[in-house]
Amino acid sequence: MTGDTNGNSSQSQARPQPHPAVGGPPTGRVAAGGAGGGPVSTAPGGAGGGPVSTSPGGAGGGPLSTAPGPAAPAFEAVPWAAGALDAEAERLIFERSSPGRRASSFPDGDGLPEQDLDQALPAGFRRTAPVRLPEVSERDLVRHYTRLAHRNYAVDLGFYPLGSCTMKYNPKVAEAAAALPGFARLHPAQPAEQVQGALELLARLEHALCELTGLAAATFQPAAGAHGELTGLLIIRAHHEARNDPRRRVVIPDAAHGTNPASVRMAGFEVTTVASSPEGLVDLGSLEKALDSDVAAFMITNPNTLGLFERNIARVAELVHGVGGQLYYDGANFNAILGKARPGDMGFDVVHLNLHKTFATPHGGGGPGAGPLVVAEHLVDFLPAPGVVRDGDRYRWDTDRPRSIGRVHGWNGNFGILVRAYAYLLANGGDGLRGVAERAVLNANYLLERLSAAYQLGYPSRPVMHEFVLSARRQKAQGARGLDIAKGLIDRGFHPPTVYFPLIVEEALMVEPTETESLETLDSFADAMLEIAAQAEADPHPLHQAPVTAPVGRLDEARAARNLVARWHPPSEPDQAASDPADEGPPDKPTW
Ligand SMILES: Cc1ncc(COP(=O)(O)O)c(C=O)c1O
Secondary structure, eight states, rough: OTOOBBBSSSSOOOOOOOOOTTOSSSSSSSOOOOOOOOOOOOOOOOTTTOOOOOOOTTTTTOOOOOOOSSOOOOOTTOOOOOTTOOOOOOOOOOOOOOOOOOOOOOOTTTOOOOOOHHHHGGGGGSSSSOOOOOOOOOHHHHHHHHHHHHHHOTTTEEEOOBBOOOOOOOHHHHHHHHHOOOOTTTTTTTTGGHHHHHHHHHHHHHHHHHHHHHHHSSEEOOHHHHHHHHHHHHHHHHHHHHHOOOOOOOOETTTTTTTHHHHHHHOOOOOEEBOTTTTBBBBHHHHHOOOTTTTEEEEEOOSSTTTTOOOOOHHHHHHHHHHHOOEEEEEETTGGGGTTTTTHHOSSSSEEEEEHHSSSOOTTTTTOOOOOOOEEGGGGGGSOEEEEEETTTTEEEEEETOOOOOSSSSSSHHHHHHHHHHHHHHHHHHHHHHHHHHHHHHHHHHHHHHHTOEEEESSSSOOOOOOOOEEOHHHHHHHHOOHHHHHHHTTTOOOOOOOOOOOOOOEEEEEEEEOTTHHHHHHHHHHHHHHHHHHHHHHHHHHHHHOOOSSSSSHHHHHHTTTTOSOOOOOOTTTTTTTTHHHHHOOOOOOO
């Protein structure tokens, strides 16, 4: 999600006091709700809700107040249970450390043979002082991280309309499949004979992805969409070089996701940008002007980042192929056309898919992903080696790819994500996958219809596909910017949409409801957005202070991005400071 901004940055600052006019969740502390949350109520039952518990809740514990708050959150909104207004800051795990406490125990080693330490691990490889780790009990460890987890927002907790990221609810059947010991307990270096089931799964998944894209073969090595982009561009480079026709430029639309130009540069090409038409589609005239025999490829996503289907794609393919270029499909928006249309049939030569978005794993958060690359027949020889092949009823790794661009991953991709994607494909089946695309598009159009009473569309074209980009220019004129609206949503129990992307829309709010959401959720979100628009019109000032109910308040996001500090540095403590300097990091410099 490079270049996107959302409300979940990691650096915090003191929370401002709530503006008296702000509504939002009650301030009484409640037990953390289940998926979907629900209205805070003292009556038992209710979707996701449940009786208010008097047992100590989230951070800080303390007695429960059942006094009514300013306003009940919308039906599907998530009350910030553990991060209620008066919650104390959670102490660092290091600050909880107490000498001698342990969260694990080891057998005393009786009966194990004695080993000469110098032989097992020569002194040059050993630490000179113990590593500085917090000393905590299992209870403290579990409670600390559970409390932090309760302060987070997640697809298992509530609606997450982060445009471009496809943060859908991920069905648990895929988790169950990935957790099967026969998949989860493998080592990637195991001989093929011992992992026949895993190889068969890869071969079947490759077949399914080729079928869905209309292309010939795939590699599973890329670990994310951007990694797939780089791999595809290296393949395109190899293709042109093999024909003694090296080329310098890759053309992208001005609506492109930030990873596209970055991958182009990393693959050693120059970026040429073409403008979008007033309709929000690739401008064919500008594209034609940008194309010549120095163009290696045109890279585009369809539907594009405005959520609009590039209906001139066949003509685009003709133009690009006409100058000997390759057509690259950024498959990040593939959920919009799953089972309905195939990039290969549109004329694309190379496709990356974001399995972690389109299928059954959440996107972002630095977790593992899978960005397999699928290519047309004329590019198969350049794919990274090895690939899985079938010999009779056995499967093996085929390393015999002399024209391959080589490896792009230490092993063969993030296998657990591939298992989840395959489980998702099987669980849905062909008709089910078409239903995914249909519901994703229906949900987006329904939501847009409700929101268009108060918000303008970035580009006026309709219908949209799986997502749409609003412009908060009307609200900006009233004094509330896109960021204020996003933060206001946090106070109303929703994750914000992507903001300020794509760059070609002023005050962009990019909303992707995904196919997994119910009518109730969509309506609750629409109500919250409309209420914010009404607030902006009446008095935008409370929105400037939002969020006031979340565990942390308004963040300095530019500073967080430019000065990322993702590692804690211990204060100098003479009794513990004897650890290796490498453990401590440079005292004043950020590290990550
Ligand atoms: C249109 C588009 N292209 C590429 C990417 C990059 O994918 P990844 O974040 O998996 O690297 C994204 C991610 O959100 C995207 O939305």
